[in-house]
Amino acid sequence: MAFVKARKNTTPPSGPATDPAVDPQAVDPQAGLTDADPAARRQAARALAHIPGAVPALAGRLLVEDDPGVREAILTALVRIGTGEAAAALLPLLDREDAALRNAVLESVQQMPAAAAAPAVLPLLDHPDSDLRIFAVQLLGAMSHPDRLGWLSGVVERDPHVNVCLAAAEALAETGDPAALPSLETLALRFPGDPMVGFSVDAARRRFRGG
Numbered sequence: 001m002a003f004v005k006a007r008k009n010t011t012p013p014s015g016p017a018t019d020p021a022v023d024p025q026a027v028d029p030q031a032g033l034t035d036a037d038p039a040a041r042r043q044a045a046r047a048l049a050h051i052p053g054a055v056p057a058l059a060g061r062l063l064v065e066d067d068p069g070v071r072e073a074i075l076t077a078l079v080r081i082g083t084g085e086a087a088a089a090l091l092p093l094l095d096r097e098d099a100a101l102r103n104a105v106l107e108s109v110q111q112m113p114a115a116a117a118a119p120a121v122l123p124l125l126d127h128p129d130s131d132l133r134i135f136a137v138q139l140l141g142a143m144s145h146p147d148r149l150g151w152l153s154g155v156v157e158r159d160p161h162v163n164v165c166l167a168a169a170e171a172l173a174e175t176g177d178p179a180a181l182p183s184l185e186t187l188a189l190r191f192p193g194d195p196m197v198g199f200s201v202d203a204a205r206r207r208f209r210g211g
C-alpha cells in the first residue's frame with residue numbers, strides 16, 4: 001500500500017509545470033491586462049515590462065485604466081522598457097483632462113533615457129497648443145542631454161507665446177550655464193513690457209554673473 005501511495009505522489013502538485021506563477025507559458029500577460037482583478041492586471045503589467053513589443057498594449061490599457069495601482073505598474077513598465085516608442089506612446093496623454101495622469105506621464109518620461117525620449121518630445125515644441133509646448137519645455141529642461149541648451153534657447157528666441165518662453169527661461173536658468181544668457185537677453189527684447197520676463201531675465205543675470 002505504501003508503494004502505491006508513493007507512486008501516486010511522484011509528481012509534486014506545485015512543480016513548475018503546473019504553477020502559473022512560474023510557468024511563462026501558462027499565462028498571456030497581454031490578456032491579463034484586461035482581467036477583472038486589478039491584482040492580475042498589475043502582475044501582467046510587470047511581466048510586460050520585459051517585452052519591448054508590449055508598448056502598444058500597455059499604452060492602450062493606460063487610456064482606460066482607472067485603478068491607481070495598475071496605472072503605476074503600467075507606467076513603471078513603460079519606463080523600464082525606456083525606448084523612444086515607449087516615450088512616444090505616453091506623450092499623447094499629456095492632452096488629457098486627468099491632471100494626475102498628466103503629472104505621472106511627465107514624471108515617467110523624465111525617468112527614461114534622454115537619448116531615447118528627446119526625439120519623441122521635440123515635435124511637441126511645434127504643437128499649436130501652448131500648454132503642450134510648455135510640457136515639452138519642462139521635459140527637455142529635466143533631461144541630461146548635450147543639446148538641451150540649444151533646444152531651450154531656440155524656444156525663448158522664437159516661440160510666440162510668452163508663457164512658453166518663460167518656462168524655457170526658467171529651465172535655462174536652472175542649467176546654471178552662462179551660455180544661456182544671450183538668449184535670455186533676446187527674450188527681454190522680444191517682450192519689453194512684460195514684468196515677468198524682466199524679472200526672469202534679471203534673476204538669470206544675477207545668477208550667471210554671481211551677483
